[in-house]
Amino acid sequence: MSRDTLEVAFVVPRSGPAAIVGPSCEACGLLAADEVNAAGGVLGRELRLQVVDGGRAPQAVAGDIDMLLSTGAVEAVTGWHISAVRQQVAPLVSGRVPYVYSPLYEGGERTPGVFLAGETPDRQLLPALRWMAGELGVRTWCVVGDDYVWPLASAAVARRFAQHSPDIRILDEVFVPLGTQDFAAVVERVEHSGADGVLMLLVGSDAVRFNRAFAAVGLDNACVRLSPLMDENMVFATGAAATRELYAASGYFEALATASGLDFSRRYSARFGVQAPVPGSLGESCYEGVTLLARLAERAGALGSDELSAAAETLAYDSPRGTVRMAGNHLMQSVYLARADGLDLDVVAQLKA
DSSP states (O other), X not given: OOTTEEEEEEEXXXXXXXXXXXXXXXXXXXXXXXXHHHTTOBTTBEEEEEEEETTSOHHHHHHHHHXXXXXXXXXXXXXXXXXXXXXXXXXXXXXXXXXXXXSOOOXXXXXXXXXXXXXXXXXXXXXXXXXXXIIIOOOEEEEEEESSHHHHHXXXXXXXXXXXXXXXXXXXXXXXXXTOOOOXXXXXXXXXXXXXXXXXXXXXHHHHHHHHHHHHTTXXXXXXXXXXXXXXXXXXXXXXXXXXXXXXXXXXXXXOOSHHHHHHHHHHHHHXXXXXXXXXXXXXXXXXXXXXXXXXXXXXXSOOXXXXXXXXXXXXXXXXXXEEEEETTXXXXXXXXXXEETTEEEEEEEEOO
């Protein structure tokens, strides 16, 4: 390993249900690395990304990371991958190298040396539920999620919230294996629940298949859908005929008409062209992950966990998501609600945490 370069394991999905957002993740991460290097790199070293397929079984991904660390091939880890992978990787890297986890997640991660760039339910999911009740009168929900840690833990947060809210009730919860192909029985259960809305905690192509099955039986005429994990690439795959009354909550949307968001879109298009994958919220989180790693290291002057944690206490900067700041090991950011309009996601509100 050359000391002239900072080699980073970039863990993004090239397989599995989340692979649908993989190309956007890789492009956004590469753009961030290009911009970091154009500004002088990290601690005077060129930042280089080594892609690891994060769409595989968590143990397989963790095994690859362990090998890269043990051979000195990488000095940091970042990227978009599901929480089941993070739970395997976090204790493995703690005390060895910094780990910036970029996606939205269920909250509660406190492993030393792990920094989190994504949204958490208290600032994303719960304010969205409150907005849906107040603005649309959607008060009863059926949860549909994949059967792993992020959907299960997020559903538990929503359930506790509903217990203390007179405006929100969870009527039913359905969890399916990652990679489920047939959602007919799930849609039937949603219909029988009588809920006004579906809280979708599904990943990638699972969400796409559910959306199509949901609309195929006409449930989109009577029931809204809300997802904290729905980007423009997933909307495209769903198709305009199946996006009626579909809402998403995120810290970034490609249609976000802020100066920083528009400038990011311009730089992305200039780098990759108009035919590139849309830099949706999930891909853009990888831009945040790489950028956050670089900014923490520059402020700390080192890559050690203690130095990075100290640097995080006062770190704030402008990103495509607007002004962001660190609080503990989490990146605080504004969160927005968008409504699908055909193949577009139009921002309709900024949510209050």
